[in-house]
Amino acid sequence: MNLHEELLRCRPWIESALEHSGGTHLFADIVQGIVSGRMQFWPAEEGCAVTEIIIFPQKKIFHVFLAGGEKGQIVDMNDSAVEFAKAAGCSGMTIAGRKGWSRVLKDKGWTEAFTTLSREI
Helix, strand or coil: CCHHHHHHHHHHHHHHHHCCCCCCCCHHHHHHHHHHCCEEEEEECCEEEEEEEEECCCCEEEEEEEEEECHHHHHHCHHHHHHHHHHCCCCEEEECCCCHHHHHCHHHCCCCCCCCCCCCC
16 A cells, blocks of 8 residues: 555545644644644554654654554554654654543653643634
C-alpha cells in the first residue's frame, strides 16, 4: 500500500485525534506535513500516530503530535519510536494528548511532565 492509500485508510483515526487538538490542523495540513517530511507517519493495522521533531535552542525532542485507533497498537509503537528518536539525535520525547495517555503509557516509562491549559480569544 502506498503512502496516499495508507493516509486515506487512517484518515478516520487522524481526524478523530484532530478533534481534540484545539483546531490547530486539518487533515490536509497533516498530509502536507508528512509529504514534506516535517512530520512522520506511523501507520498500524488498527491505528496510527503522527510525530514531529522539535528543535529547541538546547534540546531536540521527538513529539507525538497525534494518535488514534486501538490503544494497544499505539502503545506497541513505543519501542520503535524510541529507537527512531535516538537515531534522529533526540534527547527526549513528548506526547500531546488526553490525560488518559499518562496512565496507558506509565509502564513504558512515560511520566506526566506538565499540563497545558488553553482558551480561545
